Amino acid sequence: MAAIQKDSTETLAACSSVIRAVDLHKYYDLGGARVHALRGVSVKIARGEFVAIMGASGSGKSTFMNLLGCLDRPSSGQYFLEDVDVANYDKRELAHIRNQKIGFVFQGFNLLARTTALENTALPTLYSKLNHLESQKRATDALHMVGLADRMHHYPSQMSGGQQQRVAIARALVNLPAILLADEPTGNLDSRTSVEIMEIFQSLNDKGLTIILVTHEQDIAEFAKRVLIFRDGKIRSDHPVANRPRAAEVLKTMPTLED
């Protein structure tokens, strides 16, 4: 009886992971030279977690994020995304699962210049089954969520960096992903704007969204609930954040442009 109970508990625990990586390795072949970028990474991330990834340049953070985001395949190991092992999926299958389950935010916003905030946000729905009206509704809702309802018809050049990044976050949310992946989303932003972006991430996470973000900045990482530190292609440390600050509170103590 005890054994059965233990088994079912373990199964339950496994099912609740939105991400389960098992001994991931990644090699890059560079004309004869071989880079061993990931050297056995195993980690579980449950639904609703908010994880920050830190580590020196070259330690494998982006390589790991690219695997999590189904942009690339591991050289060996297993990657379960919502309990499906996608490590051996081909490019077409990876693209499909990526569109359905993953939202991406990058350091350099990557918005289309001649396209409004609303159109930029709606772009990923082009590959979904939504009709035009449904797409517009989703994009409008996503822009509301990031506090940009009043900028919907603005072009990127008419917005600040922080506003452009918020459009990029709205675009990442528009297909209702299971996970949001952000690789140095505040890397191009000043301190206050960075905290504003973290405020949005915290509020999305409060609503249940699983978020994984790479950052070089300790004070940004502390807005997450858990920090993984990479070194030489491995996870060197994995710990919860104690006394996590609320970005909304921190913003009250920071000077604004008008100050």
Ligand SMILES: Nc1ncnc2c1ncn2[C@@H]1O[C@H](COP(=O)(O)OP(=O)(O)OP(=O)(O)O)[C@@H](O)[C@H]1O
């Ligand atoms: N496409 C690629 N081809 C060849 N080598 C690569 C490629 N991408 C990454 N690498 C190498 O793999 C290792 C890990 O790189 P990765 O980009 O994952 O590091 P990182 O932790 O994201 O660094 P940074 O903080 O500078 O962004 C490095 O040695 C890097 O040079």
Ligand SMILES: [Mg+2]
């Ligand atoms: Mg990187």
